[in-house]
Amino acid sequence: GAVVSQHPSWVICKSGTSVKIECRSLDFQATTMFWYRQFPKQSLMLMATSNEGSKATYEQGVEKDKFLINHASLTLSTLTVTSAHPEDSSFYICSARGQDTYEQYFGPGTRLTVT
Amino acid sequence: QKEVEQDPGPLSVPEGAIVSLNCTYSNSAFQYFMWYRQYSRKGPELLMYTYSSGNKEDGRFTAQVDKSSKYISLFIRDSQPSDSATYLCAAGNYGQNFVFGPGTRLSVLP
Numbered sequence: 001g002a003v004v005s006q007h008p009s010w011v012i013c014k015s016g017t018s019v020k021i022e023c024r025s026l027d028f029q030a031t032t033m034f035w036y037r038q039f040p041k042q043s044l045m046l047m048a049t050s051n052e053g054s055k056a057t058y059e060q061g062v063e064k065d066k067f068l069i070n071h072a073s074l075t076l077s078t079l080t081v082t083s084a085h086p087e088d089s090s091f092y093i094c095s096a097r098g099q100d101t102y103e104q105y106f107g108p109g110t111r112l113t114v115t
Numbered sequence: 116q117k118e119v120e121q122d123p124g125p126l127s128v129p130e131g132a133i134v135s136l137n138c139t140y141s142n143s144a145f146q147y148f149m150w151y152r153q154y155s156r157k158g159p160e161l162l163m164y165t166y167s168s169g170n171k172e173d174g175r176f177t178a179q180v181d182k183s184s185k186y187i188s189l190f191i192r193d194s195q196p197s198d199s200a201t202y203l204c205a206a207g208n209y210g211q212n213f214v215f216g217p218g219t220r221l222s223v224l225p
Binding site for chain 1 (some may be wrong): 126147149151156157158159160161164203205207208209210211212215216217218
């Protein structure tokens with residue numbers, strides 16, 4: 001299967017700072033990338049969908065000014081959590097889908113802890 | 116009604132048992148279906164993907180879709196402790212965002 005990586009895998013930041021998470025498709029071109037959030041023992045929550053070169057589409061209730069998504073190339077998308085607060089602490093997972101396909105491949109996730 | 120529903124479990128089975136994991140979906144237009152396995156603190160791993168109705172087999176795993184009843188299943192034969200994970204189903208259509216179920220937690224006991 002296709003490989004998606006995320007960096008960092010784990011990050012701790014102080015309240016009020018911003019943190020950037022990278023998502024890369026390593027062996028295919030990802031025309032669409034997705035960002036999810038997952039709390040312990042809960043299901044995936046889709047935050048936003050982005051197509052390469054276009055603005056991200058955010059799900060209802062997700063603050064686009066707080067969660068900045070950039071999908072500047074066919075292999076890289078970034079999620080920046082701005083002015084992070086402890087309630088932003090969560091597991092963030094990206095996934096990617098190539099052109100002319102429907103399968104979605106997930107990254108390993110990034111655990112964010114805001115102190 | 117949620118678009119894709121799963122029993123959250125946990126489901127506990129002894130090693131070697133046949134496991135049946137199930138999802139129901141509400142949108143009859145869905146044509147594509149996927150099953151993922153997620154270990155604790157890891158991203159979901161795509162196990163199987165199928166189109167329309169029918170069965171698909173891959174090793175110990177069999178995915179089954181019954182569009183008439185809007186029911187999808189994943190069977191695991193000869194289950195192993197390493198199969199202990201959360202299994203998520205997803206349904207959707209080509210070019211659209213897939214809808215994920217909440218996942219079923221499976222424990223295979225040695």
